[in-house]
Amino acid sequence: MKNKNLIFSFLTVVTLTIGAGCLWTSCDDWTETEQVDYGVTTPDGQNPELYARYTQAVRNYKSRKHYAVCVRFDNGHSGDGEKDFLRSMPDSIDAVILENAVTLNSADLEDIPVLQTNFATKVLFSFNLSSIKENAESSGQEIKTLLAPALEQMVSAINDNGLDGASISYTGDIGLGNNATVNASIAEMRQLLLDKITPLAKNGKIFFLESNPLFIPEANRFVFWYVVFIYVSIERSLSSVPITRNKTAG
DSSP states (O other): OHHHHHHHHHHHHHHHHHHHHHHHHHHHTOOOOOOOOOOOOOHHHHOHHHHHHHHHHHHHHHHSSOOOOEEEEOOSOOSSOGGGSGGGSOTTOSEEEETTTTSOOHHHHHHHHHHHHHHOOEEEEEEEHHHHHHHHHHHTOOHHHHHHHHHHHHHHHHHHHTOOEEEEEOOSOOSOSSOHHHHHHHHHHHHHHHHHHHHHHHTTOEEEEESOGGGSOGGGGGGOSEEEOOEEOTTTOOEEOOEEEOTTOO
8 A cells, every 4th residue: 555655656746747847848839929909890890891781771671661669778878888888779779869968978979870870770869858847846946947948958969969859758747637827837838848849840850759649739749750658557567658650740
């Protein structure tokens, strides 16, 4: 037994010695370091002709009758990878509504025209009318005091950054009840909104309405391309948002 242990120890020493010698020899044979290009080649850079055909096919698809796909995007972040960039949105999306359209970063500004030009994706400003109304009521201010500058900010962002329009979200009282004072306040709010966005709509900008369609008088509904009906399912307690195209829209 003792001899076997001696033989095993001897073999271990020999093996380690040979391994160290090979490692030393390998180090002597190393070549000079060279710089490796890890640059990412985008699809348009790999095969420009094929990519052009693909983007044209996407645009052709969106120009035909199809189910519209619209999403909200919490833009303005870039710390958690590609998911934070507009360029990573699926090409088939028809419209993306920017949650932070007032504070677009450099990546957003670079990606927006790519989506618009290559894939005919509409990029919209998210305008929360409900939030503005609630803030006015909680602070005791008139709605126009907060709404007027917010509308100006929206219009400036659309024009300055080449956005396609805006999605107007409103889930409050639509002004058709028996309270004349409330109805008058809602009417004033609605008129301020329409006065600001109607000229833009006539000049080619598009608007979505995420609200009860009765909030907008029939004579003014031509302003909106799509109406998103918002309701809550009692059984599932989930929000459902069917979308319909306004036949009178441009």
